[in-house]
Amino acid sequence: MSWLHIFFALILLPAVAVGMIRILKGPTAADRMMTAQLFGTCGVAILLLLGAGMANPVLIDIALVFALLSALSTLTFVRRTWQPGKKKHDDPLS
Amino acid sequence: MGNDSCSSTSTAWKILGRRIFFRLLIFSFLWYALAGSDKASWLLGVPAVLLVTAMSLWLASSSSLNIHLLAVFRFIPFFLHQSLRGGIDVMHRALSFQQLLDPGLVFYTTLLAEGSARILFVNCISLLPGTLSAELKGDQVTIHTLDQGMPVWANIQRLEYHVAALIGRTTGNKKSL
Amino acid sequence: MTILYHSGTFFIGIGLLFFLSGTVGLIRFPDIYTRLHALTKADNIGLGFVVCGLSLQSGNWAVIVKLLLIWLLVLIASSASCHLIASSGMEKKIKPWTRP
Numbered sequence: 001m002s003w004l005h006i007f008f009a010l011i012l013l014p015a016v017a018v019g020m021i022r023i024l025k026g027p028t029a030a031d032r033m034m035t036a037q038l039f040g041t042c043g044v045a046i047l048l049l050l051g052a053g054m055a056n057p058v059l060i061d062i063a064l065v066f067a068l069l070s071a072l073s074t075l076t077f078v079r080r081t082w083q084p085g086k087k088k089h090d091d092p093l094s
Numbered sequence: 095m096g097n098d099s100c101s102s103t104s105t106a107w108k109i110l111g112r113r114i115f116f117r118l119l120i121f122s123f124l125w126y127a128l129a130g131s132d133k134a135s136w137l138l139g140v141p142a143v144l145l146v147t148a149m150s151l152w153l154a155s156s157s158s159l160n161i162h163l164l165a166v167f168r169f170i171p172f173f174l175h176q177s178l179r180g181g182i183d184v185m186h187r188a189l190s191f192q193q194l195l196d197p198g199l200v201f202y203t204t205l206l207a208e209g210s211a212r213i214l215f216v217n218c219i220s221l222l223p224g225t226l227s228a229e230l231k232g233d234q235v236t237i238h239t240l241d242q243g244m245p246v247w248a249n250i251q252r253l254e255y256h257v258a259a260l261i262g263r264t265t266g267n268k269k270s271l
Numbered sequence: 272m273t274i275l276y277h278s279g280t281f282f283i284g285i286g287l288l289f290f291l292s293g294t295v296g297l298i299r300f301p302d303i304y305t306r307l308h309a310l311t312k313a314d315n316i317g318l319g320f321v322v323c324g325l326s327l328q329s330g331n332w333a334v335i336v337k338l339l340l341i342w343l344l345v346l347i348a349s350s351a352s353c354h355l356i357a358s359s360g361m362e363k364k365i366k367p368w369t370r371p
Contacts, residue, residue, distance in 0.1 A: 008284075014291075016294075018294050022297055030303050030359070030360060035297070037310060038293070038297060038314065044341060045318050048322070048325055049283070052325050052329070060338070060341070064344070067345045067348065070348065071352060074355065124340075131333065177312065177319075180316070184309050188296035188309055188313070189292050195300065195368075196369075197304065197305055197368060198367070199367060217347070218350070220354060221315060221350055224308070228357040228361050229358045229362075236361065238304045238308075238357065
């Protein structure tokens, strides 16, 4: 058990919590989604730090899945929620 | 005539062989990294690697990329340095007491070929200091910049040069990955 | 060993600073484009420093490769989603904020 890493992970928590203000204030749906993206990146960092702090390598795999899912969620949001029913041909990511 | 067609089919086979070899290498490495060194995992790993190799060949059959390995080693430090500068720049602007933003739009026409090179270019713009790729229409890139006083054009042109050195598009006969 | 460990700690500390400033930017900056700048750049560099620091401390090659893979994945994902959000914003005619 390394308390240093757990302390580092605790420092990241306010970074996520303060991001909540953006969810409350908005104003567009994209602003709120950006906070979700922040949760994704910070969440990965917190999981990695906890994985080192608790000497539990499984958490690294969870971080990997987290990274994958946060990418998917943003993609789904932009394609399905923010621009429903829209298809572009020149978009390299579609 | 006959000789010529024979040699061109043999180079085609060579290209295919190279593509298969590199994909097998990359996906096996990925499996090793993800699954760990347990030998039993390869019971699932070998079929998975073969399947993914076949799938990626099938999906990317039309595009023939030519990635220059030497340029990769020049690109990585360039990329790391630029994104570090970008991070420090944003940190400075976010934490300073004054309002340091002077945002604006910059329009740029890229010379890069359509496809992977352009996509890599557009994605890297967002990690450069002060720039963010806001729109891509054909070869027209709209760039949002945090500060119009920054040398946006010079930065972008350097990135374009590096991407062009990294990915050359081939029409057929050169070695490809 | 201890030098590696302490320099790893130092790297993680710098990474945390970037994370915190990314959040500050997300709150302070005036429109979605500028906020995207803060989010994408600061968080990617922050995660990069955390990954570097943990790699220095771990000393296990399999773990290091996995950490670097995670960073690469987050880099690709966040720059792609950043471009997606920005281009959707442009398409919705959301005007970028300019200095008054």
